[in-house]
Amino acid sequence: MSRTTQAGGYRERLLAGAVACLQEKGYARTTARDLVAASGTNLASIGYHFGGKDALLHExxxxxxxxxxxxxxxxxxxxxxxxxxxxxxxxxxxxxxxxxxxxxxxxxxxxxxxxxxxxxxxxxxxxxxxxxxxxxxxxxxxxxxxxxxxxxxxxxxxxxxxxxxxxxxxxxxxxxxxxxxxxxxxxxxxxxxxxxxxx
Structure with a gap:
C-alpha cells in the first residue's frame, strides 16, 4: 500500500485507493476488495462514505x-x-x-x-x-x-x-x-x- 493511501481519514484514503485502482486495473476490473486493499480500509467504509463501490469510483x-x-x-x-x-x-x-x-x-x-x-x-x-x-x-x-x-x-x-x-x-x-x-x-x-x- 502506498504512503498516499495510508494518509488521511478513511474517505481520503478510499479516494486515493480508487485512483490507484483505476490507474492499475481500470474501471470495469476494479472490485470492492481491490479498493479496500489499496486504501487499507474495510468494506463497510465504502458504503458508509460513498454508498457503494461505483459511487466511490465516480467520485x-x-x-x-x-x-x-x-x-x-x-x-x-x-x-x-x-x-x-x-x-x-x-x-x-x-x-x-x-x-x-x-x-x-x-x-x-x-x-x-x-x-x-x-x-x-x-x-x-x-x-x-x-x-x-x-x-x-x-x-x-x-x-x-x-x-x-x-x-x-x-x-x-x-x-x-x-x-x-x-x-x-x-x-x-x-x-x-x-x-x-x-x-x-x-x-x-x-x-x-x-x-x-x-x-
Missing amino acids: AIAGCFEAWTRRVEEAIFSPAPGTPRELLERAMVALVDVFEELRPQLVVCVEGYPAALRESVLRERMAAMYARAREAGVGMIRRACAEMGVEPPVQPEVLVSVLIAVSDGLLLQWLLDPASTPDARQVVDALAALTMFAA
Whole structure:
C-alpha cells in the first residue's frame, strides 16, 4: 500500500485507493476488495462514505477532472494575463503540455468514458463535470477579457467547448502516440493559422 493511501481519514484514503485502482486495473476490473486493499480500509467504509463501490469510483474520476480544471485556472492567472495570445498559450500549456506529468490522473479521466456509455449515473456525473468545467472556463475567459479590457472574440461558452475538445482529442492521441502529438505552442500556431481560412 502506498504512503498516499495510508494518509488521511478513511474517505481520503478510499479516494486515493480508487485512483490507484483505476490507474492499475481500470474501471470495469476494479472490485470492492481491490479498493479496500489499496486504501487499507474495510468494506463497510465504502458504503458508509460513498454508498457503494461505483459511487466511490465516480467520485475519484470527478476529482481528477476538477483538479485539472483548477490547475488550468492557476496557470492562466499567475502571473496576470498579458495579450490574448499569451493567455491562450498559457491555457494550452496547462491543458496539453501536462500530459506526461498528469498521466496517471488523466488515465483515470479517460477510463470513465467507456463506463459512462453503459452506466447512466456515471454518464450524468461526467456530463455535470463537463458542465462545471465549461462554467469555470467561461468565468476564466470573462475575467481575463475584463483584465485586458477587451471583448470575448466569440461566445465564451463555444470557445471553451472547442478548447476542451482540442485538449481531449490531443490527450487521446498522446496516450497512443506521444511523439506525434503537437505541444501547446504548435497547437496555438495551428489555431492561429486556421483563422486565415475563416477570414
